[in-house]
Every structure is written in C-alpha cells, then in structure tokens.
Amino acid sequence: MKFQNPKGTRDFYPEDMAVLNWIMDGWRRVSIRNGFEEYEGPIFEYLDLYKAKSGEGIVSELFHFEDRGGREMAIRPEMTPTLARMINARAQSLPRPIKWFSMPRLCRAERPQRGRLREFFQWNIDIVGSDDVLADAECIFVAVDFFREVGLTPADMVMRINSRSLLSSLLAARGFEPERHADLFVVLDKRDKLPPEVYAAELAKVTRNDAERESLNIISQARGERGLADLAAMAEGNEAAGNELARLRELFETLNLMGVGEYCEFDMGVVRGLAYYTGVVFEGFAKGTFQRAICGGGRYGQLLEVLGGPPMSGIGFGTSDVVILEVLTELKRLPAEIGAGRRTDLFLIDADESLFREVVRLAAELRRRGFCAEYSYRRQGIGKQFKQAAAAHARRAVIVGAEFKERGVLAVKDLGTGQQVEISAEAFLADPMQEVSV
RNA sequence: GUGAGUGUAGCUCAGUUGGUUAGAGCACGAGGUUGUGGUCCUCGGGGUCGCGGGUUCGAGUCCCGUCACUCACCCCA
Incomplete structure (x- = not known):
C-alpha cells in the first residue's frame, strides 16, 4: 500500500526545507531587529477558545477532535486566540507595550487553492497594550521591512491602509446606524475582490436606497492623497471623523519618516473581512498574477476582553509561507543559491x-x-x-x-x-x- | 459544500485514423580514466499508461463511472 501526503499538506524535502528556513530565518531576523520577542503555544487548544473569538461558524473551517476525556479540541487555525489567552493570563505583570512574534504551523479545513493550503506557517507580529499611533506605524513598518528585505520594491507591491473607525464615523454621519456597520464592512471589503456586477448586487442587499449606495460609493472610492483630502472636506463639522483623519495623517507621516512611505497608500476599499478589527486595517498586495493579499492586519480593540482579559487594545498582522513563496517565485526573487544542498567545508x-x-x-x-x-x-x-x-x-x-x-x-x-x-x-x-x- | 480543467517513469513530456514486449531528455544507480573533481562515454533500475467497468479480435488511445490533483466560489495567511 502506497500512501500520499494528506490533501493540502506539503512534504518538505531538503531543498524545500532550505527555502522554508530561508523565509523563516528572515521573519525571525526582522522581528528581532524591530524589538519583538518570540513566543509559542500549543498546537491544539480547546475548541471553545476559537468559538469564543469567531462564533460557531469557525467549527467547519478547522480540524477538531475529542480527546479521551470527551473534551472538544481543535488544531489551531490561527495564533491570535492563543496569544490573547497567554497575555490575559499574565496581563497584570507583563511590561507594556507587549511586542511579541511567532511563526506557528497552522491548519484549516479548507479546500486548497493557489496560496491557500490546509497546513502552513504563519508569521504573526503583535503589539499589545498601546493605543499609540506609533504602534500602528511600527507594525506596518515591520511588514514592509521584511518584504523590502527579500527584494520587493514599491514597484512590486503596495500596502493599502485604511481606518475602520474613520469609516465608521463617516458612515454614522451619513445616517448609517452603527449596528449596520459590521454588515457594510463585509461588503465594502469586496469592492476590488468581486466583479462589479456581483459587488453591486451584494451592496444592494445591505442598503435601502440609491442615496445610501451613492454615499457608500463616494466614501469607499477614496484613495491616496486626493482621497484623504476629499474625505477631509466631507468630514468638516464631524468631530469624530476629523479626529480619525488626523490620526491617519499622523500614521502616514510616521511611515514617511521611517522611509517606507513609498510602499504605503491610503485606500478606503481595504476593510478586511475579520469582524474584530476596530481601528487601522491594512493589506499588502503584490504586482503580478497573484491577486490575493500577501499580508494583512489591523488594530483590535476588544479582542482580549472578549476572551476574558482586561480592556486592552492591540495591533498585529500575519502572512504565510505559502503566499510569500507564491509571490517571490513569480517575481523571481528567490535567491538561486537556496536549496543548493548541504555545504561541506x-x-x-x-x-x-x-x-x-x-x-x-x-x-x-x-x-x-x-x-x-x-x-x-x-x-x-x-x-x-x-x-x-x-x-x-x-x-x-x-x-x-x-x-x-x-x-x-x-x-x-x-x-x-x-x-x-x-x-x-x-x-x-x-x-x-x-x-x-x- | 458548488463549478471548471488535467491525469503516461521521481520531473518535463512524446506516443500517428485503436494494432506486437509503451519511448525520450533530465534525475538516480553502476562501470570506464587505477594520485585529482560537477562537463564526457557505456550500461542499468524504475511505469498494472490514476483506478474500475464497458465497446472491440485488440484500448495509453473511444464511452461511462470513480478517485486524485489544479484553478475559481465561500472564508481567509
């Protein structure tokens, strides 16, 4: 009987392992030089941990099992719940800001496709316990720092940055009740990810009339410097939106100061699908045929609280070895000497x-x-x-x-x-x- | 879970309107030069043509089913 590897998994032969190590060495090097400490957690957790964060729906997307004592367990599909659990357990004694990184091996029970497998390594960076815009800037900087390290220039990729709190205050000013924002976010996030007619249909489902759709289109089209200026005009007399805009401007100024402004662009169309983001959100996109985000992150305001911890905000991002590999292969940025085999002296x-x-x-x-x-x-x-x-x-x-x-x-x-x-x-x-x- | 495409050696592929023991290159292994190397030469191992059924005197080739893989949808790294 001959066996093959399970669907959506990979075998790392020495030449593949050399490439994986090259990527992960880069993650670790960049993390450490930006002042982050490495942590790790168990590869499986109680299923309830993920339910508490994401709801019942998550169960069909992860691998779960019952242990011999009848406890419902799940192989980790993401690291953030573990991170929140670990921080919550020591929330009173950890010095802040907490700057931690990890490179967990994760599993998700999804149908494999380009850039998405059932098992992968994910690089996670989180800054917890600070609301400072500097934390937002630093988090984005770390992501760019890595991509720049592996040879991507502003011509190869862009970090699209937005603020959900800005979007929320603009929506509120246009008469969209706060309880509708979550549904609106989900649709707005797909502006560039769906064919125009499909997007229009989705939009119609969450809006009541043409005036609302018009408002959403105007707001979500804002992009770049000009978009920020347009929104500023729109936000006049709206104190909440004004404050959020000021914060966003400060973020971009800081990114410029850090020398990565060329990689960054304001884009109201980036909303992110995850429900728990509350402030800044961002996604990296590469040029080429790989249309998916190559990294994504944002600020989460209540996540730790939801998982039984203190009210503490954090910002983080993640990317995976699968997308890094996909992009670097397509852009031919994988150094040829990787995988040349052992080096005998x-x-x-x-x-x-x-x-x-x-x-x-x-x-x-x-x-x-x-x-x-x-x-x-x-x-x-x-x-x-x-x-x-x-x-x-x-x-x-x-x-x-x-x-x-x-x-x-x-x-x-x-x-x-x-x-x-x-x-x-x-x-x-x-x-x-x-x-x-x- | 839904849709589309692809399945011949470890990899990349040939295989003529169905016709003898299914081929090549690369990779792998063994030799050749007996104190000097990745190029060269010779030889070799390796395939139930994804699997099962059907049509036929005869199927890698035609038909049906099934499985696997890839891509897209949902979701997201």
Missing part, C-alpha cells in the same frame, strides 16, 4: 585503503572543531572520491596520501579555484579553512 580523500583510518580520525577531529567534514563510505579511486567531493559541494578536498605517512603533510585543494598546496597536518589543523594559494 572539507572532503577527506584517501590515496589508498591503508590510509582510510587516518581519514576517519581526521574527519572526526574536524567535526569536533565545528567544521563540516565528510568522506566516502566506499574505498575507491581518488577520481571517484573527488566526484563525491564535488557532489557534496565541498569547498576543500584534503588528500591523505603516502606523503602523510612519510612526511606528515596533507594535500589541500580549493575546489573553487583548483589551487592545491601541501601543508603539514599541524598547520592544517590550526586553521583548516585557510587560504589555499600556490
């Missing part, structure tokens, strides 16, 4: 079988000193051993030959330059990777 070769014991001894000694040293398991001609050295991408070949027995010297060859020198075993061991020049 030294490949030891014996000139004849009687010297093999020296090869084993020397290799073990080199390994103890931290070098990657290899040799062939098979006793065969020097030519074959060199072939293996090349296949292992070794940087140096070291021949243990008759001259070692006679004079204690080794032949060290740089497999990149082809240069080869004789050197005493002592001098070699003192600096095994020393320059090889004739």
Whole structure:
C-alpha cells in the first residue's frame, strides 16, 4: 500500500526545507531587529477558545477532535486566540507595550487553492497594550521591512491602509446606524475582490436606497492623497471623523519618516473581512498574477476582553509561507543559491585503503572543531572520491596520501579555484579553512 | 459544500485514423580514466499508461463511472 501526503499538506524535502528556513530565518531576523520577542503555544487548544473569538461558524473551517476525556479540541487555525489567552493570563505583570512574534504551523479545513493550503506557517507580529499611533506605524513598518528585505520594491507591491473607525464615523454621519456597520464592512471589503456586477448586487442587499449606495460609493472610492483630502472636506463639522483623519495623517507621516512611505497608500476599499478589527486595517498586495493579499492586519480593540482579559487594545498582522513563496517565485526573487544542498567545508580523500583510518580520525577531529567534514563510505579511486567531493559541494578536498605517512603533510585543494598546496597536518589543523594559494 | 480543467517513469513530456514486449531528455544507480573533481562515454533500475467497468479480435488511445490533483466560489495567511 502506497500512501500520499494528506490533501493540502506539503512534504518538505531538503531543498524545500532550505527555502522554508530561508523565509523563516528572515521573519525571525526582522522581528528581532524591530524589538519583538518570540513566543509559542500549543498546537491544539480547546475548541471553545476559537468559538469564543469567531462564533460557531469557525467549527467547519478547522480540524477538531475529542480527546479521551470527551473534551472538544481543535488544531489551531490561527495564533491570535492563543496569544490573547497567554497575555490575559499574565496581563497584570507583563511590561507594556507587549511586542511579541511567532511563526506557528497552522491548519484549516479548507479546500486548497493557489496560496491557500490546509497546513502552513504563519508569521504573526503583535503589539499589545498601546493605543499609540506609533504602534500602528511600527507594525506596518515591520511588514514592509521584511518584504523590502527579500527584494520587493514599491514597484512590486503596495500596502493599502485604511481606518475602520474613520469609516465608521463617516458612515454614522451619513445616517448609517452603527449596528449596520459590521454588515457594510463585509461588503465594502469586496469592492476590488468581486466583479462589479456581483459587488453591486451584494451592496444592494445591505442598503435601502440609491442615496445610501451613492454615499457608500463616494466614501469607499477614496484613495491616496486626493482621497484623504476629499474625505477631509466631507468630514468638516464631524468631530469624530476629523479626529480619525488626523490620526491617519499622523500614521502616514510616521511611515514617511521611517522611509517606507513609498510602499504605503491610503485606500478606503481595504476593510478586511475579520469582524474584530476596530481601528487601522491594512493589506499588502503584490504586482503580478497573484491577486490575493500577501499580508494583512489591523488594530483590535476588544479582542482580549472578549476572551476574558482586561480592556486592552492591540495591533498585529500575519502572512504565510505559502503566499510569500507564491509571490517571490513569480517575481523571481528567490535567491538561486537556496536549496543548493548541504555545504561541506572539507572532503577527506584517501590515496589508498591503508590510509582510510587516518581519514576517519581526521574527519572526526574536524567535526569536533565545528567544521563540516565528510568522506566516502566506499574505498575507491581518488577520481571517484573527488566526484563525491564535488557532489557534496565541498569547498576543500584534503588528500591523505603516502606523503602523510612519510612526511606528515596533507594535500589541500580549493575546489573553487583548483589551487592545491601541501601543508603539514599541524598547520592544517590550526586553521583548516585557510587560504589555499600556490 | 458548488463549478471548471488535467491525469503516461521521481520531473518535463512524446506516443500517428485503436494494432506486437509503451519511448525520450533530465534525475538516480553502476562501470570506464587505477594520485585529482560537477562537463564526457557505456550500461542499468524504475511505469498494472490514476483506478474500475464497458465497446472491440485488440484500448495509453473511444464511452461511462470513480478517485486524485489544479484553478475559481465561500472564508481567509
């Protein structure tokens, strides 16, 4: 019986693992240099944790099971509930702002498609316990910092930024009751994601007349500097909207100051589907055929409270290895040297079988000193051993030959330059990777 | 859960109106040069043509079903 990997999962062969590690090393490096600390939680939680955050509907989208005690468990489909649970447990004693990141492996029971699998790694950044606009700016900066790090320029991608609280105050001023905002958000979020006629139909469902639709169209079309100016005119005499606009302007000024203004753009069309966002929301989009958001995040005001914690606001974002891989592959930004295989420092070769014991001894000694040293398991001609050295991408070949027995010297060859020198075993061991020049 | 497309070797693909033991390149393995390497030469392993049924003297090829994968919808990283 032959088995295959479960639907929507991936096997990471060494060359794939090298790419995944490259991505995740980048996530960790960028997180740490921006002042975030890594955390991790259990890979499964009580199902109720996710129900509390997202409602009953979430159950069909995740993998769940019953443990032997009859408890309903779920494999984590996202990290935020775990984060909230962990922070809530120590809410009184953690210094703020809390700047944490994680790279959890998540599972969702969805139908796999481009950029969406059933199992993936997600990079999460969160700043909890601060309402400061600096936290908003920093969160967006971290996302851009990573994308810039892997070679994306403002010509390759854009971060579209909006504020739900601004949108809410504008809607309220136009006579949309607050209790309707959540439904309106869901539809407005699809402005650019649905064909125009489908979008129009969705819009019709949540509006009462043409005047309302007209208002929504005017508001949601706002984009860029000009859009902000239009909204400012619209918000005159509306104190709440005025305050939100001022905050948004401060956010963009800060992003400019941070040197990532070129990546960022105001866009009223970005609303995000998730219900719990209350303030700034943003999504990254790449140029090319991958039309989905490559990262997304926003400010959540009551999330911790909903999960039994104190009233504390936070802002965070997430992206996954699947979308990063998709975009970097399409834009050809994956460095070619990734996945080139193991990098052997030294490949030891014996000139004849009687010297093999020296090869084993020397290799073990080199390994103890931290070098990657290899040799062939098979006793065969020097030519074959060199072939293996090349296949292992070794940087140096070291021949243990008759001259070692006679004079204690080794032949060290740089497999990149082809240069080869004789050197005493002592001098070699003192600096095994020393320059090889004739 | 709904719709569309695709299934021949590990990968990329050939396979003539149905006609003998289904092929190539790459990859993989073994040899060739017996103190010098990824290029070269020779040989080799590997496929119940996704699976099941039907039509036919005969099916990789035609028909039906089924499964898997891919893409799109819902949702979202």
